[in-house]
Amino acid sequence: MSEKKKTESPAKKGEAKPSPAKEATKAEAPAKSPAPAKEAPKKETPAKESPAKEATKEAPKKAEAPAKESPAKKEAPAKKEAHAKESPKKEATKAPAKKAEATAPATKKEKGTAPVKTAVAKKEAPKKVETKNLPPVPESYLKKRKRNEENAEKQKKQRVEQAVKAKEKKTLIFKRAEKYIQEYRQKERSLINLRRTSKRAGNFYLEPESKLAYVIRIRGIIGLHPKPRKILQLLRLRQINNGTFVRLTAATKEMLRLVEPYVAFGSPNLKTVRELVYKRGFAKINKQRIPLTDNSIIEANLGKHGIVCVEDLIHEIYTVGPAFKEANRFLWTFKLNPPRGGWNTVKKHYNEGGDFGDREDKINALVHSMI
Numbered sequence: 001m002s003e004k005k006k007t008e009s010p011a012k013k014g015e016a017k018p019s020p021a022k023e024a025t026k027a028e029a030p031a032k033s034p035a036p037a038k039e040a041p042k043k044e045t046p047a048k049e050s051p052a053k054e055a056t057k058e059a060p061k062k063a064e065a066p067a068k069e070s071p072a073k074k075e076a077p078a079k080k081e082a083h084a085k086e087s088p089k090k091e092a093t094k095a096p097a098k099k100a101e102a103t104a105p106a107t108k109k110e111k112g113t114a115p116v117k118t119a120v121a122k123k124e125a126p127k128k129v130e131t132k133n134l135p136p137v138p139e140s141y142l143k144k145r146k147r148n149e150e151n152a153e154k155q156k157k158q159r160v161e162q163a164v165k166a167k168e169k170k171t172l173i174f175k176r177a178e179k180y181i182q183e184y185r186q187k188e189r190s191l192i193n194l195r196r197t198s199k200r201a202g203n204f205y206l207e208p209e210s211k212l213a214y215v216i217r218i219r220g221i222i223g224l225h226p227k228p229r230k231i232l233q234l235l236r237l238r239q240i241n242n243g244t245f246v247r248l249t250a251a252t253k254e255m256l257r258l259v260e261p262y263v264a265f266g267s268p269n270l271k272t273v274r275e276l277v278y279k280r281g282f283a284k285i286n287k288q289r290i291p292l293t294d295n296s297i298i299e300a301n302l303g304k305h306g307i308v309c310v311e312d313l314i315h316e317i318y319t320v321g322p323a324f325k326e327a328n329r330f331l332w333t334f335k336l337n338p339p340r341g342g343w344n345t346v347k348k349h350y351n352e353g354g355d356f357g358d359r360e361d362k363i364n365a366l367v368h369s370m371i
Contacts, residue, residue: 266363
């Protein structure tokens with residue numbers, strides 16, 4: 001009994017008077033780790049256990065106590081706090097890495113789509129093979145397609161050729177117009193010089209007879225003799241206020257003398273001819289009245305006579321050229337309005353204050369009032 005008391009005494013003494021440092025460590029132990037909390041119920045049963053076992057259990061506890069009080073463990077909480085402070089920085093650095101990892105699988109998925117497309121293409125390939133089993137294209141369709149392609153190529157070449165020809169014609173027409181203008185100016189200048197020379201010499205200059213006349217019908221068909229009626233038909237004057245160009249010869253002068261009471265005529269100048277053709281000019285093609293809107297119409301009908309444009313037509317009529325008959329027949333009869341202010345007296349001669357008969361160059365004023 002004395003030995004048991006001796007063994008229990010140091011244990012009891014140790015339990016009764018623990019050091020203040022040990023108490024502090026024991027107080028911190030339950031807060032830091034859950035292990036001491038579990039040991040608490042074991043302390044409640046010291047009586048039941050033998051004193052030797054209690055001594056052996058308390059020995060490791062006493063050994064653990066100084067281990068907890070080591071400076072390395074004291075520094076552990078400070079290091080944890082430092083790591084806790086540094087954690088947001090590490091998280092910030094890790095965040096782009098995570099983003100990169102998030103984008104990397106996306107790119108991998110996108111790259112992975114390519115083989116999917118190829119797989120779809122491989123699946124579609126048999127469809128193309130199936131088309132070979134369709135019936136062949138008819139030979140007539142192939143011939144038609146080939147013919148259409150050839151026609152398209154021909155039309156393209158024709159357009160290019162036509163554009164080149166049109167450009168050449170444009171330059172040709174411009175040169176011809178310049179040539180005609182020079183010819184008209186020279187003719188006027190020569191007439192002026194002849195009049196001046198005759199005046200200096202004290203003589204009179206006899207104007208050359210005009211080769212061209214413009215005839216206008218001013219009366220109707222009532223009470224008309226059959227002979228003048230036929231002549232008016234030959235002159236293509238079938239309606240009132242119709243006009244036409246006539247080449248002055250012995251035969252045409254006699255015809256104009258017979259129909260003089262029914263017409264007004266005279267010698268037109270260049271301006272009158274030009275205005276009539278440009279403002280009232282119509283072509284007679286296959287007995288149809290077609291307006292002169294393009295030079296191609298004139299070229300198609302009078303190209304064999306060297307008349308390609310409107311200026312050629314005007315020059316041929318004004319100068320009474322070799323192709324005057326064809327050019328005059330090509331033009332439809334000019335349909336004019338009644339003169340401004342009306343007719344004076346259609347049953348009297350122009351020299352008596354009337355309207356019919358020869359007016360010479362005064363016909364130009366009448367034509368301008370009727371256009």
